[in-house]
Amino acid sequence: MKIAGVRVILADIPVKRPHKMSFTTLEAVNFAFVRLETADGLVGWGEAACLGGPTWSEESSESVAITIERYIAPWLTGRDATQIEALSREMAKRVQGNPFARAAVEMALWDLNGKALGVPVHRLLGGRVRDSVPLSWSLAVESSEAEVAEARAKVALGHRIFKIKTAAHPVDHDVERVRRLREAVGPDVSLRIDANQGWDRATALRAIRALEPYRLDFVEQPVPRWDGEGLAEIARAVTVPVMADESCCSAHDALAIARLGGVSILALKLTKSAGILGTMAISRIAEAAGMSCYVGCMIETSLGTAAYLQVALAAAPVTWGCELFGPLLLTGDVVRHPVQYADGAILALDGPGLGVEVDESRLKEWTRQS
Numbered sequence: 001m002k003i004a005g006v007r008v009i010l011a012d013i014p015v016k017r018p019h020k021m022s023f024t025t026l027e028a029v030n031f032a033f034v035r036l037e038t039a040d041g042l043v044g045w046g047e048a049a050c051l052g053g054p055t056w057s058e059e060s061s062e063s064v065a066i067t068i069e070r071y072i073a074p075w076l077t078g079r080d081a082t083q084i085e086a087l088s089r090e091m092a093k094r095v096q097g098n099p100f101a102r103a104a105v106e107m108a109l110w111d112l113n114g115k116a117l118g119v120p121v122h123r124l125l126g127g128r129v130r131d132s133v134p135l136s137w138s139l140a141v142e143s144s145e146a147e148v149a150e151a152r153a154k155v156a157l158g159h160r161i162f163k164i165k166t167a168a169h170p171v172d173h174d175v176e177r178v179r180r181l182r183e184a185v186g187p188d189v190s191l192r193i194d195a196n197q198g199w200d201r202a203t204a205l206r207a208i209r210a211l212e213p214y215r216l217d218f219v220e221q222p223v224p225r226w227d228g229e230g231l232a233e234i235a236r237a238v239t240v241p242v243m244a245d246e247s248c249c250s251a252h253d254a255l256a257i258a259r260l261g262g263v264s265i266l267a268l269k270l271t272k273s274a275g276i277l278g279t280m281a282i283s284r285i286a287e288a289a290g291m292s293c294y295v296g297c298m299i300e301t302s303l304g305t306a307a308y309l310q311v312a313l314a315a316a317p318v319t320w321g322c323e324l325f326g327p328l329l330l331t332g333d334v335v336r337h338p339v340q341y342a343d344g345a346i347l348a349l350d351g352p353g354l355g356v357e358v359d360e361s362r363l364k365e366w367t368r369q370s
Contacts, residue, residue, distance in 0.1 A: 001081045001116055005037040006073035006105075008065040011366040013301065014331045019140045021165050021196050024055045029299045029330065032064035032101075033363065036108040038081060044112030045358045046104035047304035048271055049297075049326070056196075056246075056298070057272065059100040067101040076105070082116075084109045088277050099249065099274035106275030107307045107354070114353035121310040121354055125280060128313035132345040133295070134321030136161040136192065137328075144177050148184045158344045161190040161321060163220070167198025171207045182214045194220035197246055201230045208238045218265055218294075218320070221245040228260055235262030243267055243320075245296060250274075251281040258289035265320060267296045270308055283315040295322035302327045302338040305346075306354040309339065313348055322346065334363040 011031045019026040030053065034046035053060045072091060079087060087109060091102045114121045122128045137159050139147050151162055164181065166174040174193075182191060193216060199207060204222035211219075218241040223230045225246035235242035243265035244257050249272045257263050266286045273279045286293050295312040297305070305324045312322050324346050327338050335356040340347045349355025 001042070001112065002039045003036055003077055003079050003081050004039040005035075006068065006076055007035040008068050009033040009035065009363065010061050010065055010368040011334075011363065012368055013366050015299070015329050016331055017141060019138070019299070019329065020142055020168060021140060023196060023198070024052050026052055026299070030061040031301070032061040032068070032104060033303070033334070034068060034104040034108045036081065036105070036112055038112065042112060042115055044081070044108040044110075044115065044353065045303055046107030046111065047300055047307070048100040048104040049300045049304055050100065051298060057100065059098060063098070064101040064104060067095060067098045068105060071095050072101065072105055081109055081112045084113065085277065088275060092274065099278075100271040103271045103273070103275040106277065107270065107304070110276055110307070110310070111353040118352050120350050120352060121276070121307070122314040125276070125310065125314035128348060129316050130313060130348075132342075132347050133309065133312045133318070133324070134161060134345050135159065135325060135341060136163050136190075136321055136323040137325055138163045138165065138323055139181070140165040144180055147177060148180055151181055151185050155185055155189060158342075160188075160344045161192070163192045163194055163323060165196065166193045166207070167195040171203060171210065174207065175210045178211055178214050187215070190217045191215070192217045192220065194245070195222045197221055197224045199223055201227070201234065204234050205237060208234065208240055212239055216240045218243045220267065221247065228256060231257070232260040232262035235264065241265055243294060245269075248282065250278060251285055254282045254285040258285060258291065264291055266291055266293050268293050268311060268315070268318070269296045269298065270311065271298055276307070276311060279311050280315060283311070283317050287317040291317070292319045293317040294320035295324065297323050297326055299329060300324075300326040301330060302333050302335040302356050303354065303358060305339050306349055306356045309346060309349060310354065332362070332366055334358055334366065
């Protein structure tokens with residue numbers, strides 16, 4: 001199964017409402033879609049979603065496209081697409097860093113292989129261990145009133161897990177937001193917070209201790225990604241479980257976090273870990289170290305969401321659910337039949353490859369004009 005063509009398509013899709021995080025407020029998501037075609041006409045797709053340029057990571061959709069077109073496509077063309085592991089390792093040698101670019105290509109390789117064999121990717125990963133994955137909705141809106149209204153509307157639709165983006169405002173403001181949300185949704189709804197690296201150690205400790213009465217499931221990445229010791233120190237000092245996200249991008253990171261102790265949850269994201277192989281490696285280290293996992297997102301379309309879902313279905317340590325809400329927040333999609341949700345969960349996909357079919361005419365609607 002020889003690769004005959006590699007194409008990158010840049011696109012921008014607005015979100016239905018501004019998505020506020022500690023480092024930016026998102027009005028649209030920038031995408032780099034990868035289309036691999038084999039000599040016999042089989043097509044596989046991958047996706048890298050970037051949050052407003054090089055904000056969350058060092059990569060942008062533009063850098064992803066350049067990296068793939070100049071440094072990956074020339075040697076990938078003509079290679080055997082069935083050798084995912086070997087090709088992934090060669091990409092890592094030829095292209096240092098750039099995990100979003102590598103993930104998008106690897107995603108398309110998995111899609112090709114699943115389609116060629118007529119099975120979903122989760123079968124190639126050992127088979128699924130669950131039929132659906134509980135969904136966390138991200139409350140990243142500007143005002144507390146809008147936040148409460150959105151949470152109540154989502155509860156009425158069956159959502160039972162919410163993540164609150166913090167650290168864009170003073171601690172007292174965030175504590176009041178969480179208090180109001182807990183009061184609005186009641187005691188049986190799960191609340192989680194994500195500081196996106198927005199606090200230093202002292203501020204994180206003060207904030208988390210002030211939030212402990214509101215029965216949080218976990219606190220995600222309270223300090224900068226480079227402060228692994230601080231992350232462990234905070235995790236040992238508070239009663240709320242602490243999750244590593246930006247600090248855990250590779251198997252090496254996961255091993256270092258496990259050795260430091262304290263942190264009990266690792267966030268899995270395909271693009272930060274250069275693809276499915278790297279993400280599954282992190283999940284195995286988590287399991288061996290007695291930690292659990294959660295599948296995050298970069299606000300992907302149904303295509304990227306489907307790829308993340310394959311891991312969420314197959315990785316046993318994913319016991320904290322996922323936040324694969326991208327298709328619900330974006331104003332448009334690029335597939336014929338979007339991923340499906342029911343009863344506060346995202347449902348398994350069992351179609352071949354990633355389980356969704358890209359509609360190139362729909363993709364063209366969002367394609368960036370050169």
